[in-house]
Amino acid sequence: MSEPILSARDVVIKFSLRGQTLTAVRGASLDLYEGESVAIVGESGSGKSVFTKSWIGMLDANGWVDSGSILFEGKDLAKFKTEEEWLTIRGKKIAMVFQDPMTALNPLRTIGSQIQETLELHQGLRGQEAKRRTIEILAQVGISEPEMRYRQYPHEFSGGMRQRVVIAIAIACNPRILICDEPTTSLDVTIQAQILELIRKLQKELKVTLVYITHDLGVVANVADRVAVMYAGEIIEYGTVEEIFYDPRHPYTWALLSSLPQLGIKGQPLYSIRGTPPNLFNEIRGDPFAPRNPQALKIDFVKSPPFFQVSPTHYAKTWLLDPRAPKVEPPEIVKAMRAKYERYAV
Amino acid sequence: MLKYSLRRLLHSLVTLFMVLTLVFLLMRLLPVEGYYGERADKLTPAQKEAILRKMGLLDPWYVQLRNFYLQLLRGDLGVSVIYRANVPVKEILAAKIPYSVAFGLGALVLSLVAGLAMGIHMAQNKGLFWDKFWTWYVVFINAVPGAVYLLFIQLYGTSITGLPMLFDRYNVRSWILPLVSMSLSGIAANAMWLRRFMVDELNKDYIRLARAKGMSSRAIMVKHVLRNAFVPLANYLPASILFTISGSIYVESLYSIPGMGGLLVTAISRQDNPLVQALVLIYSSLGILGLFLGDVLMAILDPRIRLEKQGGAR
């Protein structure tokens, strides 16, 4: 592969909360390549949003990038301090779509003006020209009668339609990277599929690099070329979709796959991961998943594993890949997955 | 929008009707001395009864109530008995209202301009020095009775600035202190509410999207936060003029301004019942009008109410 367009290295993100410090992201690394589509998956609270928000300088006021680097267009975004610096990136080069479209739009301003605002901001379009372009974009995200819709207010739109508007705002300025943070989580299932379809279509049309965040592995195969699995603020395994689904190596990925309802084996109870993620206020020693892993090794509790290479595109952060480790079989469900997956992905 | 306003108007009229009736009932409880006029001590019981009879106060209650409504419909507010004996209340009010309106509007403008500036400044510096500084102002004005600080403003305001101590309609300088005094509580209230509304808006999700678009904090403040915070503010503003009745009563009496607030105090202390009744009716109606205007204003500004029940898509 060529040079990554964005390269996040060992990013550590902390928050101060009531006089205590909480580490939400502990050394996450990820490379993005031009035009690809990467899914970041993990339980909620694993730091997916925080990690990606740090790329556009949108951490909450009590949070900061403590160490690590985020290289983009020759600049280290982790070193950005002022709002002026971020305004050259945010919305213009890297755009983000958030989870809840019902509250994402200003209820008191027309749909048109909220999209047009972005165009005026980044592309210097004005007046009729900006309006014409706005209507074009509305049509592009699949909104019928865009001229009429242009003048309407958010409350006249359904949830799915609002998410289309939010996506329209995000793509209005042809960003290089589009981050979709659980864009379908709060929508009905049928609408979810439509929005997913739209995102895929736009990614192909605009050749934008897509980062798709979800806690639902089920949708990943539909949007992504590559998958990164996140747990307790670390990326613990990444590879192509096939590698993660056919040949997962980290026990957490196994657990995640086993809990997928679509992949469950008939007659067997649905698997769910026991316990809760670690308390982020505490220092974590060793592998953060160890306390919840019935097959954890003793070393998991003392020393954090490095990344082991499985293939040139597939890496996993688990001691199980160490030559000294005992052989541990993945769960039945994961083994049975291969056949199922072939039918499922089509 | 029109439909909403009409529905709202109807509701206000019902409330007004009930408030008027309530006032009528309270008025029947007023001390009867308040009807006898100047020579109350020298009147014989028979003369007193004659006065009450003449005013219709000895009629059965339903007759009184009917007359009360009929009088109001005719716009008849009765006749003063002591304050200016036998002069129609309307005539007395006509002389006072211009002052009250002038000061009321002046104080409204001043408290809007200064209060909104203060509120914006607080919201922008939320949690920092200036926020805390102005919060102390708001706390002081809200907690301490107006009489206390208004007295000191008159006492030291005049000696430090050399402004006149008493109101004189022909001297513009004599308007300054009363106007400022009357605005103080309005400034505090406007600043406090605007700050609260702006902070509410700042915590909403759409602000995050506006930031993600790449808008500067300043642009977000102006184009989203302030704009949206004005809606609840517009709702509360018209009625807020009435929160300052006690303020205007203090100020009018301190500076001898011939307005309605001072008149109410005089009417009560001199026991002029018809005058008291007229003023109570006016103030209560203004309260209802204020709430009505606030709701209509909000409906104009908020499309969610504006388009309600017009079959907006889905």
Place this chain on the structure above:
Amino acid sequence: MMTAKEKEVIQAIEEQELFTFAQYDPEAAERTGYSDYSYWRSTIRVFLRNKTAVFLLILMTSLVAFTFIQPYLPGQKDPIKIHIDPNTGLQLRNHPPDKEFWFGTNSIGQDLWARLWSGTRTSLLIAIIVGIWEIVFGTFVGAIWGYVRPLEAFLTEAYNVISNIPTTIILMLIAYILRPSFQTMIIAMCATGWLGMARFVRNQIVIIRDREYNLASRCLGTPTGRIIVKNLLPYLVSVMVMRVALSIPGTIGWEVFLTYIGLGLPLNIPSLGNLLNEGRRVMMAPALRYQLFFPAVVLSVITVSFYVLGNAFADASDPRNHF
């Protein structure tokens, strides 16, 4: 990067040993999560973090305690006794503050220091009576309003009517109708004070009622009343504390107002409003301004303190500030 301690631990355990399975402890898996939450502990913790509020709480506790023990301290004078100048045999009028009369005397020779604390007692007493009435009656009406469906429309309309008339006007009218006295003052303030509390309780009950209405728990026989009490009580108690605290600046303000327009307490009952009025009458003479100054300062300190305390407690008791 390994810490020295990590190195030690690793060396201590055989390398082979490290790559064997650890004991799986389901308890430990659950333990990694977050700790539990207690409403009152969090409320107190958040309140104590507010240094100004803690200071004012101490100040006001001492002040209130002082006003109530002050008459029993040695060397205190009677607040309504008129002192006579032994040299002239006349009333000791407008005697400036000195060792004998700490805050001086008023225009008929009464001791201002004693009157000030007596007045503070009166005003606090009114405030507490009104505050307690407000929470008791307000909660009662609010509960009926939210819970007794047939009365809902009536109470809503009644609330609309009363809250549409400016409070100033209602207070003045009641005070005028009933003639000024201690009872009148309390009745007038009680007549309007409960509105806010009633609406608060009603709104909370409606929120819970509508949520519980659809729930199976009702079919299972848990009475809504129990649900309301259990869910609402802690929050309600803190709102009550806040209301009583805020009723102090509120009632003092109205007392001052009613006194100012001539509908206050009789002159023989010292109150903050009466003292302020006495001071106002002599304020044009700079030498006598102490008679305005002392009551004004005490009154301001008390009202501001309780206002800040009430709001600080309201913030602390809001579960949204507890995380």
